[in-house]
Amino acid sequence: MTGFGVGAIIFGPMRFKFRVIVMPKRDLLDPQGRAVAGVLRDMGVRVEDVRVGKSINLIVEAESEEEAERTVDRIARDVLSNPIIEDYTVQRL
């Protein structure tokens, strides 16, 4: 018997924390962002280019960091965002 895989057998899958940011695509109107910009300007704050999107924090169980990153990228693309109107980025927390 070699040591291969013993860590996974003893410790089980590891947990990895991520944040997925989902934003409306650059060339699309963002009515929520425009509304926020209007409120801020009425308060006297000089703002531009306000965009409102989603932030999703999650912990993924996986056998390795690479597997966790692949999983999060897949769910960000297929579940958490709508690729027609939104872009996503993944941050490791």
Next chain:
Amino acid sequence: MTGFGVGAIIFGPMRFKFRVIVMPKRDLLDPQGRAVAGVLRDMGVRVEDVRVGKSINLIVEAESEEEAERTVDRIARDVLSNPIIEDYTVQRL
């Protein structure tokens, strides 16, 4: 005449880009996060602690980075989040 303030007079205010992350407070239920977690588990993804919040990108005009940071902190607290049920963090982009 000294050089003091000449930069601001010539170049005007500077622009600073930030991201504000607004998340439901740790000890509050997050129905949207629970719904997402349910969908992911049905797909066979092992996830825990899924939390859904907002991400707001904005560009602020200010005379200095410190002024921009103070402004963003203030609007994150007073406008973008509800401090009773949400926490915020500010990232410089």
